[in-house]
Structure formats: C-alpha cells, structure tokens
Amino acid sequence: MKELIAEAAEVIHQSKMTLALTGAGISVESGIPDFRSAGGLWSKYDPEEYATIGAFREKPEKVWQMLRDMDEIVSNAKPNKAHIGLGELESMGLLQCIITQNVDNLHQAGGARNVIEYHGNSSTLSCLQCGRKYSAKDKQGEFPPRCECNAILKPDVVFFGEAIPGDALNRSFMLASTAQALMVVGTSAVVSPANTIPGIAKRNGAKIIEINKEETHLTHSITDIFIQGGAGEIISALVAEVKRRLGSCGNG
Numbered sequence: 732m733k734e735l736i737a738e739a740a741e742v743i744h745q746s747k748m749t750l751a752l753t754g755a756g757i758s759v760e761s762g763i764p765d766f767r768s769a770g771g772l773w774s775k776y777d778p779e780e781y782a783t784i785g786a787f788r789e790k791p792e793k794v795w796q797m798l799r800d801m802d803e804i805v806s807n808a809k810p811n812k813a814h815i816g817l818g819e820l821e822s823m824g825l826l827q828c829i830i831t832q833n834v835d836n837l838h839q840a841g842g843a844r845n846v847i848e849y850h851g852n853s854s855t856l857s858c859l860q861c862g863r864k865y866s867a868k869d870k871q872g873e874f875p876p877r878c879e880c881n882a883i884l885k886p887d888v889v890f891f892g893e894a895i896p897g898d899a900l901n902r903s904f905m906l907a908s909t910a911q912a913l914m915v916v917g918t919s920a921v922v923s924p925a926n927t928i929p930g931i932a933k934r935n936g937a938k939i940i941e942i943n944k945e946e947t948h949l950t951h952s953i954t955d956i957f958i959q960g961g962a963g964e965i966i967s968a969l970v971a972e973v974k975r976r977l978g979s980c981g982n983g
C-alpha cells in the first residue's frame with residue numbers, strides 16, 4: 732500500500748493537469764450509503780425502480796418518499812477525510828477539477844471550488860409542467876413540494892433516463908481530453924456516460940489512479956495504479972506524501 736501511495740503521489744506531483752472522478756463511494760464514510768454495498772437506503776428503495784425519470788413522471792409521490800429519506804441523510808452529512816484531502820490538493824494547485832457523480836454537495840463543503848456536478852444538484856427544484864424553478868430551501872418541509880401550477884416539483888438531479896446537463900458533459904469531455912492524471916475514487920464506473928471519462932483520459936495519455944474498496948472493470952483494463960481500501964485513509968496518506976515531496980523540493 733505504501734509503495735502504491737508513493738507511486739500515485741509521484742504521478743500527481745509531476746502532472747500539470749490532474750482531475751478526479753468521484754462517485755457514491757467517496758461519501759460512504761460520511762454516512763451516505765452507495766448503491767452497491769449491502770444494506771441501508773437502497774435495500775429499501777431499488778434505484779432501478781425509484782431513480783428513473785419514468786418512475787418520477789408516473790408516481791412522483793412515491794419517488795418523493797425516497798427523496799425525503801435521502802435528503803434527511805444528506806443534510807446531516809459532513810465532508811470526510813477524502814473530500815477534505817481533495818480540497819487540499821486543489822488549493823495546492825495539484826488538482827484542477829473534480830467531476831462528481833454525487834449530488835450531496837460534500838466536495839464543496841470539504842473546501843473544493845472547481846467541481847463539475849455531472850448528475851446535477853439537489854439544491855434547486857424544477858417543474859416539469861411549466862418550467863418554474865425553486866430553491867429547495869424555500870420548499871423545505873413541504874412534502875411533496877409543489878409548483879404554483881400545482882404539479883409536483885422534481886429536484887435538479889439527473890435521474891436514470893435523463894440527459895446529462897450539456898455544460899457538465901462538454902466541460903468534462905474537454906478536461907478529460909487534456910488531463911495528464913485522473914484519480915477515480917469510489918465509483919463502480921458502471922453508470923454511463925460518466926464511466927466513459929476514464930477511457931477518454933487514458934486515450935489521451937493520462938495516468939489512471941483508482942481508489943476503490945472493490946475492484947471494478949477498470950482495475951485490470953485501464954487503471955495504472957489501483958489502491959484498494961477506504962477513500963478517507965488513502966487520500967489522507969496520498970496528500971501527506973504529496974506534501975512531503977513538495978517540502979523536499981522547496982528545501983532542495
């Protein structure tokens with residue numbers, strides 16, 4: 732593990748353009764369950780059944796039961812060592828952008844500023860009937876929240892079957908095409924099109940560092956350095972190792 736961390740730190744230290752692609756796994760240590768691991772929210776609500784745009788259009792009240800439970804977990808969650816470590820790398824000028832599939836706002840809470848929210852954000856709600864937009868704060872306590880036109884509002888997160896926001900899609904593609912290093916953290920990389928980002932980066936010559944609890948289909952195909960384990964501990968160790976290198980550069 733120590734050697735892999737040193738190897739990854741060297742790649743990040745040398746790279747002039749580093750990206751991170753994160754998924755639900757990075758927020759597990761903040762108490763937000765991911766899709767794959769057993770138990771929790773997703774054994775109560777099957778994402779295939781609750782997280783599709785078709786389900787929302789047909790039965791928005793039912794989908795709001797899941798959204799309300801998810802909201803409660805997310806609103807009490809605090810950034811963990813992995814979010815904070817990535818924020819530190821960014822402020823050291825060693826991480827140019829985080830592309831996250833998460834909608835929990837924990838990267839920003841952990842100090843990161845350049846975050847692309849590939850699957851949207853739950854802080855605003857939209858009406859699928861008339862297009863009006865609301866701040867989720869203004870609708871807090873309303874269940875399910877309704878538009879002035881009486882339709883049930885939808886949070887601006889990307890449901891299965893919905894398009895990725897154009898700006899997030901284009902910027903991610905452009906960044907992945909120029910990255911020299913990509914950290915893939917806490918994602919099973921099965922949700923498309925987010926899972927095309929590592930391949931785009933690799934084809935353009937980026938080194939792929941994967942940090943995951945379990946192996947993924949990337950591990951033995953395009954990953955260069957696989958560090959297996961919890962994101963909090965690994966990213967803290969990685970940041971410490973990068974700092975050590977910066978320190979020794981400064982002194983020598």
Ligand code: NAD
Pocket residue numbers: 753754755756757758759760763764765766767768831832833834835850916917918919920921922942943944945946947960961962963
């Ligand atoms: P996923 O559940 O498919 O995969 C999670 C990955 O993280 C797995 O590879 C798992 O081994 C790994 N993992 C679990 N705990 C970890 C830890 N402590 N440290 C490092 N790795 C860990 O998640 P996904 O690939 O992001 O795809 C699911 C979709 O649902 C995405 O769109 C995701 O963002 C969304 N979702 C978001 C949240 C959130 O906003 N926090 C929560 C659940 C699902």
Ligand code: ZN
Pocket residue numbers: 858859860861862863878879880881882
């Ligand atoms: Zn409306």
